[in-house]
Amino acid sequence: MTSPVRKVLIIGGGFSGMSAAIEFAKLGAEVELVEIDPGWRSYGAGISLGGATLRAFRQLGILEAFLEHGAASDGVQIRLPHGLQVGELPTPRLAGHDVPGGGAIMRPVLARLLAEATRASGTTVRLGCTFSAIEQDAEGVDVSFTDGQRRRYDLVVGADGLYSNVREALFPDAPKPRYSGQACWRAIVPRPPEIRTATMWIGPKVKPGVNPVSKTEMYLFITEPRPTNERVDPTTFVDQVRALLADFPAPELQAIRDGLGPDSQVVFRPLEGMLMPRPWSQGRVVLIGDTVHATTPHLASGACIGIEDAIVLAEEVGRNERVEAALAAFEARRWERCRMVVENSARLGEIEIAGGDKEEHARIMRESLMALAAPI
Ligand SMILES: Cc1cc2nc3c(=O)[nH]c(=O)nc-3n(C[C@H](O)[C@H](O)[C@H](O)COP(=O)(O)OP(=O)(O)OC[C@H]3O[C@@H](n4cnc5c(N)ncnc54)[C@H](O)[C@@H]3O)c2cc1C
Numbered sequence: 292m293t294s295p296v297r298k299v300l301i302i303g304g305g306f307s308g309m310s311a312a313i314e315f316a317k318l319g320a321e322v323e324l325v326e327i328d329p330g331w332r333s334y335g336a337g338i339s340l341g342g343a344t345l346r347a348f349r350q351l352g353i354l355e356a357f358l359e360h361g362a363a364s365d366g367v368q369i370r371l372p373h374g375l376q377v378g379e380l381p382t383p384r385l386a387g388h389d390v391p392g393g394g395a396i397m398r399p400v401l402a403r404l405l406a407e408a409t410r411a412s413g414t415t416v417r418l419g420c421t422f423s424a425i426e427q428d429a430e431g432v433d434v435s436f437t438d439g440q441r442r443r444y445d446l447v448v449g450a451d452g453l454y455s456n457v458r459e460a461l462f463p464d465a466p467k468p469r470y471s472g473q474a475c476w477r478a479i480v481p482r483p484p485e486i487r488t489a490t491m492w493i494g495p496k497v498k499p500g501v502n503p504v505s506k507t508e509m510y511l512f513i514t515e516p517r518p519t520n521e522r523v524d525p526t527t528f529v530d531q532v533r534a535l536l537a538d539f540p541a542p543e544l545q546a547i548r549d550g551l552g553p554d555s556q557v558v559f560r561p562l563e564g565m566l567m568p569r570p571w572s573q574g575r576v577v578l579i580g581d582t583v584h585a586t587t588p589h590l591a592s593g594a595c596i597g598i599e600d601a602i603v604l605a606e607e608v609g610r611n612e613r614v615e616a617a618l619a620a621f622e623a624r625r626w627e628r629c630r631m632v633v634e635n636s637a638r639l640g641e642i643e644i645a646g647g648d649k650e651e652h653a654r655i656m657r658e659s660l661m662a663l664a665a666p667i
Pocket residue numbers: 302303304305306307308325326327328337338339340420421422450451452453454455456457475560562563579580581582585586587588590591592593594595597
């Protein structure tokens with residue numbers, strides 16, 4: 292069967308867009324990717340990855356590189372603020388019996404691995420460039436670019452993230468990103484030998500955690516309630532993280548607290564979410580990743596579902612003779628899983644903000660992680 296898509300444009304070179312480039316190139320399509328950031332940068336924080344993400348890495352062909360440059364382990368340890376372990380969330384081995392069920396890596400390292408795979412796929416990458424107009428008819432999409440070029444494609448994939456211009460151009464009435472009332476701090480710290488896997492300390496309303504990103508380093512993350520989304524002065528970052536850790540006597544957290552300094556790469560991020568109702572496409576333009584389902588990080592699965600979108604989209608385009616049928620099949624396969632991640636993550640955040648029911652929190656975590664283990 293011949294694919295209806297010979298020329299594809301991807302707008303946005305984040306994890307979702309790069310994954311789409313890699314998978315469409317496998318179909319034999321001529322793939323172009325435009326990324327607005329001339330430096331194609333990714334900020335310096337860690338990212339946690341579950342078994343479903345590692346399964347997707349295997350499909351993309353970057354699993355070996357991830358295992359070499361990141362860190363993989365099984366299970367998520369749940370502890371009380373003093374350090375007593377009260378549970379462990381299972382992380383099923385989904386990428387193969389010999390590959391742990393989760394892990395983490397530095398974002399710039401993952402971005403580099405995906406960028407190398409994107410370029411190796413034959414994708415034409417244009418940096419510092421974006422679209423200025425999108426016009427389509429039944430047979431194709433004409434795109435004008437900010438560098439003055441104008442080209443025609445069989446399919447356009449919008450992967451330009453939470454504040455997407457493609458979504459704004461196509462669906463001006465789509466819901467806007469919504470502040471969740473919680474913020475997240477992250478930092479890079481030395482990894483002591485006793486930290487072997489993702490570990491979280493559950494306080495009344497504040498939740499610190501660590502996850503190894505390499506043999507020698509791990510990243511610290513802390514969620515805290517913040518009723519309003521105001522700017523935080525970066526010169527106060529280290530002191531604010533220290534203050535949040537003061538209520539956690541666990542020795543590992545106190546050692547981190549003592550060691551925090553100017554080199555800890557502290558990042559602050561208000562947590563926002565957005566789930567766009569269906570449809571996720573208009574004609575021959577389809578949206579994937581955070582562009583349509585930006586989740587708060589409570590299930591550590593935002594990147595996962597964006598990367599999976601890319602895999603499923605290419606799969607459906609490869610097996611359907613009509614673009615319309617492929618996009619409908621893509622959306623039908625993705626909607627429920629992505630809705631589940633966004634809505635369950637939001638509920639976990641609400642429970643944390645309210646200092647609510649820890650049992651419900653643990654149940655939602657367990658059920659969501661089991662649901663994510665299902666085939667895509
Ligand atoms: C605090 C925090 C912690 C998180 N932790 C995790 C985690 O542990 N695990 C996990 O799986 N997920 C996590 N996530 C979610 C994850 O980071 C996102 O879901 C994922 O990065 C989305 O990728 P994306 O490619 O869809 O969008 P983005 O990463 O936003 O990429 C969009 C790309 O498009 C480019 N772009 C923007 N506008 C344009 C334009 N007009 N034209 C061209 N290019 C454009 C941008 O420069 C960017 O490169 C977290 C999110 C937050 C906020």
